[in-house]
Amino acid sequence: MDDSLERLGLAVSGGDAVEPERMVFADDGRIPNTPLASLAFHSRGVDPALDRDAIAARFERLFTASGWPPSWRGGVYEYHHYHSIAHEAFGVLAGRGRLRLGGEKGQDVELNVGDVLVLPAGTGHCHLWASDDFLLLAAYPEDQRELDLIRADPDAHDAAVARIAKVSRPLRDPLGGDLARWWA
Template sequence: MKKPQTLSFQDDGSIPNSRYPALLYRGLTAEHGRSLVETLEALFEQNDWPVQWRGGVFDYHHFHSTAHEVLGVYDGAATLRLGGEQGEDIEVSAGDVIVLPAGTGHCRISASNDFALTAGYPRGQGDWDICRGSDNTPAIRQRIEAVPRPALDPVAGDAGGVVDDWV
């Protein structure tokens, strides 16, 4: 397994972001006999990040204060901005996986018509919320800090990613 790219973002006054970096895995492929979405969902489930929905990414900046999130792109391509208005644009395509620690801003800038992803959350963090810049308050930042670090990375399991980079 390739080591993920790490992307760190500071609180920009609107989006709190996280002390943990976002992780970007590139180029995962479908297992023999499975589609890419089936492969990604099985991997996430195996590593205790059960999938809750399939779809896209909102076209407005938002974050989650009660859960970490994994996004697995299984079709098409998109430009996502991570970290808030002043964040970083990331090009993603089928086979890429983004792990967003609680508080990390994300927004769809553009996408192909066939862009689709599957999303999961660590077991026990399935009650996720949607927050916007106006929600960046001391209470929300405390809630983000209280979200526990998962035991397993959704892609690498017990070696790499969340386990190694979220210390």
């Protein structure tokens, strides 16, 4: 049995994933956002025996098994942007940081090692602050391997809304849970 959820601090008794913080952002005319909730699964503390590579390997296994193959490692751009043709997930491999979700008047979210963030297509996000060692693993649903990057721009808004409406919903969240539970 894979003990990744437990060792990443993302399991509750019974082995299920922790319940995520759910955030919904309104369309502001520049960033469409979506009625689907952004999900922040906050770790209760990563096993201190795991180094960054071991954390990455566990996230890679979890995400891949759940239909969200990892794509890249890095950080988040320091300007408001969104993706109109793919949902996006981040696993925090190291450090801590703060992102603003939902656009300029959105909500700040603190992320720490072990946390997982799921952003539905259209959700604005922007880097505000991070420790020097902050590192994310990004993943996208199997059928959403292409990625666009759109800045907060009213001229791009309407066409993006049309694309967002066509993005499929994965069956599972990146931790293996039933995504419809959170995106009903």
